[in-house]
Amino acid sequence: MWSRPPFGEKLRAELGTPRRGRRLGSSPRSRVWRAEVSGTPVVVKQLVEGPEADERYGREVAALKLAARVDPPVVPALLGTDPDERVLVLEHLDDRRPGEDWVVGYACALARLHAATGADDAGALPAWSGPGHDDVGSFLGLARTLGVAVSAAVRNELDDLVNRLAGAPGHALLHGDPCPGNDMHTGDGVRFIDFEQAALGNGLMELAYLRIGFPTCWCVTAPPRPLLHAAETAYRTTWRDATGTELQGDLTDACAGWLLRGDALVQRADRGTADHLAELPDRDWTWGTATARQRLVHRLGVVGEITADGGSDLTGLGQLAAAMRHRMLTRWPALRPLPQQRP
Known part of the structure; x- marks a missing residue:
């Protein structure tokens, strides 16, 4: 079932209109979607209202920006943010089943x-x-x-x-x-x-x-x-x-x-x-x-x-x-x- 991720005017102006949104499993503290923006798959994450939600959002954004220094990457690229709605737009990654080692x-x-x-x-x-x-x-x-x-x-x-x-x-x-x-x-x-x-x-x-x-x-x-x-x-x-x-x-x-x-x-x-x-x-x-x-x-x-x-x-x-x-x-x-x- 398709689901509309929370994309406000700021993100639409920066990245485009999201399409083919689909909810993914997540913790109770967040909502996560997979979607496409301008034909590119992305992950949209929103931290829900709750204790320390703003602090947790700030930590995540700050950490992703600091980690972006590392090459080759160790985090998905941070493509966009909407602090008012506590939304992050991230590079979509294909996860593989890890080996025994x-x-x-x-x-x-x-x-x-x-x-x-x-x-x-x-x-x-x-x-x-x-x-x-x-x-x-x-x-x-x-x-x-x-x-x-x-x-x-x-x-x-x-x-x-x-x-x-x-x-x-x-x-x-x-x-x-x-x-x-x-x-x-x-x-x-x-x-x-x-x-x-x-x-x-x-x-x-x-x-x-x-x-x-x-x-x-x-x-x-x-x-x-x-x-x-x-x-x-x-x-x-x-x-x-x-x-x-x-x-x-x-x-x-x-x-x-x-x-x-x-x-x-x-x-x-x-x-x-x-x-x-x-x-x-x-x-x-x-x-x-x-x-x-x-x-x-x-x-x-x-x-x-x-x-x-x-x-x-x-x-x-x-x-x-x-x-x-x-x-x-x-x-x-x-x-x-x-x-x-x-x-």
Whole structure:
């Protein structure tokens, strides 16, 4: 069924009259159409009225303009905007089903996206925001509920972690939600879409997605270890080639930061509404390809493993994470590992 995309006089004057519009699937926060303008296929996206709609629109437009610096492209071209109606007109891309090694190409494109910005771009987007001390309290409360003792040393480690993450170096262009589904695998490489949560910060916070299990995403996967290592190496190499510098920061800190966030167990509409870690002992819930307990068990295992050599400032947290994971698997032995491939 044909549907008319929201093209006002401004866009019609700049681009022409849209034809053959068809609604596409999207999140509840937006409406998306495929259409033709002057015989060229385009995508029209409108952010619907709601909390922070204007801010999300501004972030997306700003991020797309910053990312347009990258060549070959890592985002669709932004063809037109109508701020009054919160409408973007984007280049239409043909998405292909990714291969089993998709994480490697994804990591390369993510590094090139991150490298689009630098210190001179400070203020062009909000700064990335990490976990806070309330998250620490919720996480340690869950540990106690599971029957795992918490030492004062671990509390100090976590307070220091929160402070380090708040001051993590970097002005990378962060996507904000770099999930499977927000990456399009085209014949010319991976391109990212949906920048409503874009920010500036340290790229390790999003490189960590591959290892910690895509914490803001409905489609959560845990790539096989050889592919994970290949993807992380590809990211670092691509970053070095694009910037001429080595990546700064600590991937262990980034992974531990995602572990603390109870809001990273629920979809965006439910974030900030409850202490989700406190709910976990009494109920489990499914979001996308995994349950909340599956997600947390995976993250606990990652942090326990990545700190196991004792060379981290988070040795106590690693031991606590391992003990919490053991208690969870003992209490709920039917919990399965995360899927290795996207659906």
